[in-house]
Amino acid sequence: MAHSIETKCLHLDKREGTCDTSGAISFPIYQSATFAHVGLGKSTGYDYSRLQNPTREQLEKVVANLEGGIDAVAFSSGMAAISAVMELFQPGDQLIVDEDLYGGSVRLFLNISKKNGIEITRVNLCEEEIEPYITERTKAVYLETPTNPMMNVIDIQKVSKAAKKHNLLLIVDNTFLSPYFQNPLKLGADIVVHSGTKYLGGHNDTLAGFTVTADEKIAERIRYIFKTTGAGLAPLDSWLIIRGIKTLAVRLERAQENAGKLAEWLKGRPEVVRVIYPGLPEHPGHSTMKKQASGFGAMLTFEVSSKELVQQTLENVKVIQFAESLGGVETLITYPITQTHADVPPEMLAKNGINDRVLRLSVGIENIDDLINDLEQAFSRE
Numbered sequence: 001m002a003h004s005i006e007t008k009c010l011h012l013d014k015r016e017g018t019c020d021t022s023g024a025i026s027f028p029i030y031q032s033a034t035f036a037h038v039g040l041g042k043s044t045g046y047d048y049s050r051l052q053n054p055t056r057e058q059l060e061k062v063v064a065n066l067e068g069g070i071d072a073v074a075f076s077s078g079m080a081a082i083s084a085v086m087e088l089f090q091p092g093d094q095l096i097v098d099e100d101l102y103g104g105s106v107r108l109f110l111n112i113s114k115k116n117g118i119e120i121t122r123v124n125l126c127e128e129e130i131e132p133y134i135t136e137r138t139k140a141v142y143l144e145t146p147t148n149p150m151m152n153v154i155d156i157q158k159v160s161k162a163a164k165k166h167n168l169l170l171i172v173d174n175t176f177l178s179p180y181f182q183n184p185l186k187l188g189a190d191i192v193v194h195s196g197t198k199y200l201g202g203h204n205d206t207l208a209g210f211t212v213t214a215d216e217k218i219a220e221r222i223r224y225i226f227k228t229t230g231a232g233l234a235p236l237d238s239w240l241i242i243r244g245i246k247t248l249a250v251r252l253e254r255a256q257e258n259a260g261k262l263a264e265w266l267k268g269r270p271e272v273v274r275v276i277y278p279g280l281p282e283h284p285g286h287s288t289m290k291k292q293a294s295g296f297g298a299m300l301t302f303e304v305s306s307k308e309l310v311q312q313t314l315e316n317v318k319v320i321q322f323a324e325s326l327g328g329v330e331t332l333i334t335y336p337i338t339q340t341h342a343d344v345p346p347e348m349l350a351k352n353g354i355n356d357r358v359l360r361l362s363v364g365i366e367n368i369d370d371l372i373n374d375l376e377q378a379f380s381r382e
Ligand SMILES: *Cc1c(COP(=O)(O)O)cnc(C)c1O
Pocket: 077, 078, 079, 080, 102, 104, 105, 144, 148, 173, 175, 176, 194, 195, 196, 197, 198, 207, 208, 209
């Protein structure tokens, strides 16, 4: 019988196949680049760590199990994972990608993938159908939900149905909710990608990335790209992510509870003109998210009444830290227009409603009163 998700964070559904026989509760760090052969034409299953390493393999099993996939691959960063996925495509192929994506992915698609002959068509998948944009060269659809930082929610099942009808791959970046709250493969996605740097690692200390799939052919092709291009996660970093995942469920429950309370508090503040959190019933994506995810996550975006208030808030928060990234135990505040979205074209920012008064919070697991008091004192400074 399969475990429930909290247990899957700590224990694999099937324990056989693990190379460690010592009984260690914490999986060992196999800090070895190469492995001895037991005979001519014989292998322990491990030959060279670019291809496979026991610690990385253990992490991959945990992530595949959490996402309901047959194979997960652990990369040195989220961008390394997404870059490897882009190697599935040929010059002349076209991809339909959502308009509101992580800035690094936009940079990859518009500068590197385009140079490699892959045509990128950007569509607002939250509001538009994919059909009018499909040509005979279209190969895949790529999206995030909820999106960064405007928390637009895309109906994964709906996009998946249209993609399947036209034989397109559906690729979903599930970083913002993590497998604890959302499993895109179960909703019809073919490939899930993650920045493991965020919720999976959870402590703002390690970069990592993942691809996960439930399709054998895709798994084989990604493994081939992986072993050839060589951006595998190091043994120590693999161990840190294994450790981070052990507390994924409790961290996310607490962070989500804090985010809901902060959203309500921000709504009542005169300095704040708009609060965007999918857990609020008035959020346009609320019901879709209720249908496809088991939670609303801990990312929230808000707009203050002036640009001066942005600077004042960023410079006066004390518990909350002004830093890029998200998904860790510490609460971070980000200014998308100069940080995560600095490379996104201005017309795209305007279209998405990202202006110079928008701030994003990655809510952590601190005491909620300390977070509220911190924002209150930052707002009321002269
Ligand atoms: C951070 C992030 C990435 C990139 O991951 P890195 O680990 O920083 O390379 C991709 N997608 C989303 C949604 C992210 O937040």
